[in-house]
Amino acid sequence: MRIDQLLYITEIAKTGSIANTSERLYVSSPTISQAIRSLEEELGAKIFERSRTGLEPTDTGKKIIIIAQEIINRIEDLKNEAKSDSAEIEGHLTISAVSSFCKGIIPKTCAEVKAKFPKITLEVNENKANQVRKDVLNGNADLGINFYPSSTLEENQLFSTTHLIDSQVMVCFRKDSELASLKNIYFDDVTKHPIVLSYKTNDTIKYYSKVFGKNRKLNTFIQSQNSDTKKYFISQGTAISLETDLTFKSDPFYQSEDIVVKPILGIESTLSYYCIRLKNQHYSAAGQEFLKELRVQANKFKE
Known part of the structure; x- marks a missing residue:
């Protein structure tokens, strides 16, 4: 039995x-x-069987794969322990993150990590919330930065989650705008104006339904995933926008004297951001250090 055989079966379990x-x-x-054939002969057990979607682990194979992953994790822990000097920590880390987190916190985190650990290479991919989850599930990202409505967070058995920050x-x-003359702004005031929104994904629909109520609809004027497109409509006064304070504190556009940012009263409009990773995937030293610095930068943002 060889380590590469164990690595192959754990990777096939992820990729299919x-x-x-x-x-x-x-x-x-x-x-x-x-x-794999050699390993199956040695163990006297079938690890995978073919299906319409690819290779699927057998019942026995699932147990073997779990043990194989544990062995690989322990080997990686041994390597990391041998490189206890921070300057020696190395590895490539891929992060998939929602756009609002990519504007301020992640760039600062990357800069600090690169300064402290020059042998760590980083790749950041900006995605929609549902794509972030897919990237982590499919093994295309080591870590995902995603948002969930704080009141509807559902623990996924496959994910390990770390809370980072709450954003209003x-x-x-x-x-x-007519809204500028109002001392307090409520949901009914918002619905009277055209709104530029991000594309309606399952995540945004779930969030808006939870916060605003299923029977209370927004007057959507345009849907755009491009933050610059949204700004053009806001700056021309043809639409308003809903943004987290995480976004407007990191973007000079929302801090200009021509733009007003106010809370919406009468509703609980908080998004909670989390770092997610697969529970059965080895948590590398590079990943641990990145998450540690990410939490530091998130705490600084709240100050």
Whole structure:
């Protein structure tokens, strides 16, 4: 039994195919196939069986894969312990994050991590919330930065989650808007104006339904995932926008004298941001240090 055989079966369990595992590990498909056959013969058990969607672990295979992952994790822990000097910590880390977190906190986090750990390489991908989860589930990201409505967070058995920060949703508009004359702004005031929103994903629909109520609809004028597009409509006074304080504190546009940002009263409009990772995936030293610095930067943002 070899370590590479254990690595192959754990990766196939994540990717669902030998071809995908081959691309990820830069090992030929025949080499992986032969290694798995050899391991199955040695153990006297079938680890995978073919299905319409690819390779699926057998019941026995699932147990073998869990133990194999534990062995690989312990080997990685041993390597990390040997590199206890921070300057020696190395590795490549891929982060998938929602856009609001990419504007201020993640850039500062990356700068600090690179300064402290020069041998760590980082790759940050900005995505929608549902894509962040897919990236982590599919093994395309080591860590995901995602938001959940604080009152509807559901623990996923596959994810380990770390709370980072709570952020309030605010309404943003040009200073000559009718909303500017109001001392207090309520939900009914917001619905009277055209709103520019991000695309309606399941996450945003769930959030708005929870906060505003299923029967209370927003007057959507345009949907855009591009933050710059949203700004053009706000600056021309043709629409207002809903943004978290995480966004407007990090973006000079929302701090200009022509733009007003106010809370919406009468509703609990808080988004909670979390770092997510797979529970069965080894938590590398690089990942641990990145998350540690991420929490430091999130706490500084709240100050």
